[in-house]
Amino acid sequence: xxxxxxxxxxxxxxxxxxxxxxxxxxxxxxxxxxxxxxxxxxxxxxxxxxxxxxxxxxxxxxxxxxxxxxxxxxxxxxxxxxxxxxxxxxxxxxxxxxxxxxxxxxxxxxxxxxxxxxxxxxxxxxxxxxxxxxxxxxxxxxxxxxxxxxxxxxxxxxxxxxxxxxxxxxxxxxxxxxxxxxxxxxxxxxxxxxxxxxxxxxxxxxxxxxxxxxxxxxxxxxxxxxxxxxxxxxxxxxxxxxxxxxxxxxxxxxxxxxxxxxxxxxxxxxxxxxxxxxxxxxxxxxxxxxxxxxxxxxxxxx
Numbered sequence: 001x002x003x004x005x006x007x008x009x010x011x012x013x014x015x016x017x018x019x020x021x022x023x024x025x026x027x028x029x030x031x032x033x034x035x036x037x038x039x040x041x042x043x044x045x046x047x048x049x050x051x052x053x054x055x056x057x058x059x060x061x062x063x064x065x066x067x068x069x070x071x072x073x074x075x076x077x078x079x080x081x082x083x084x085x086x087x088x089x090x091x092x093x094x095x096x097x098x099x100x101x102x103x104x105x106x107x108x109x110x111x112x113x114x115x116x117x118x119x120x121x122x123x124x125x126x127x128x129x130x131x132x133x134x135x136x137x138x139x140x141x142x143x144x145x146x147x148x149x150x151x152x153x154x155x156x157x158x159x160x161x162x163x164x165x166x167x168x169x170x171x172x173x174x175x176x177x178x179x180x181x182x183x184x185x186x187x188x189x190x191x192x193x194x195x196x197x198x199x200x201x202x203x204x205x206x207x208x209x210x211x212x213x214x215x216x217x218x219x220x221x222x223x224x225x226x227x228x229x230x231x232x233x234x235x236x237x238x239x240x241x242x243x244x245x246x247x248x249x250x251x252x253x254x255x256x257x258x259x260x261x262x263x264x265x266x267x268x269x270x271x272x273x274x275x276x277x278x279x280x281x282x283x284x285x286x287x288x289x290x291x292x293x294x295x296x297x298x299x300x301x302x
Contacts, residue, residue, distance in 0.1 A: 001106060003244070004105060005104070008172070014080055018077070021068060023054070024053045025054050027053060030228060032227040034242040035228075050064065054086070066095040066096060069092050069093065078100040084143045085141075102152045103152075110162050110268075117143050120141055123135040152169075155169050156171075157274075158171040176247040176272075184243060189237045190255075194219065194261045198226035222239050223239065224238075261282060
């Protein structure tokens with residue numbers, strides 16, 4: 001998301017002065033140093049940085065976001081945001097009905113997971129007055145309402161179905177190759193043909209995750225960790241960079257004619273390589289992906 005924002009600033013789509021509102025789930029230091037560097041680059045160009053932490057509560061975050069939106073209306077500005085399923089955003093847009101809103105990709109939830117709240121039309125469940133009020137205001141859920149407010153959506157996945165109709169999609173090109181430093185390139189192992197692309201494992205409810213993760217770390221040539229996960233396997237080269245996994249994969253592809261297999265847990269990284277005949281993407285959570293179980297590996301001499 002930060003790379004898309006930087007490209008929109010470079011193109012003049014996001015104009016100065018602007019306020020940068022980074023979103024966090026639990027705390028402001030939850031992201032990796034590489035992500036924080038990108039945030040710092042955005043913040044240097046912003047008039048102000050105003051973090052929002054979801055765990056801080058619905059009411060306070062709604063008031064903060066509504067304040068930003070009302071200033072957008074008064075200054076004829078625009079809200080640019082990736083997440084479309086957050087109730088504070090939806091409530092703020094309700095408060096500011098004339099605010100302009102443009103969205104951009106937030107990963108695989110935009111494309112692959114057709115059943116996620118990004119595409120859903122389900123009201124908020126649960127007891128309590130706040131949830132009852134949310135169901136009254138958004139009978140089809142927050143994302144369904146926010147999708148109706150989107151003027152345009154910027155995507156790095158052109159040609160793919162997204163959260164808005166095709167006529168609202170605008171392509172954004174990211175120079176993946178320009179993200180790696182010389183030192184990072186030198187640290188990438190050679191002869192890599194299978195890669196495990198990391199995920200935020202604690203966000204995946206599937207009970208098979210740990211077993212499949214262990215299988216992949218024993219099978220693949222290298223591991224690219226997710227920026228928001230500190231889990232590091234043993235016995236497999238870990239490719240640590242400040243750049244994205246897409247940049248690493250593109251570099252490895254540029255070093256020879258061979259093919260790469262990317263094992264992943266529904267990672268948005270693979271969306272950038274759809275249709276590439278040299279990249280085979282295997283979602284470990286897909287029941288059609290055949291993997292040798294850990295138990296079989298342990299008893300098989302092969």
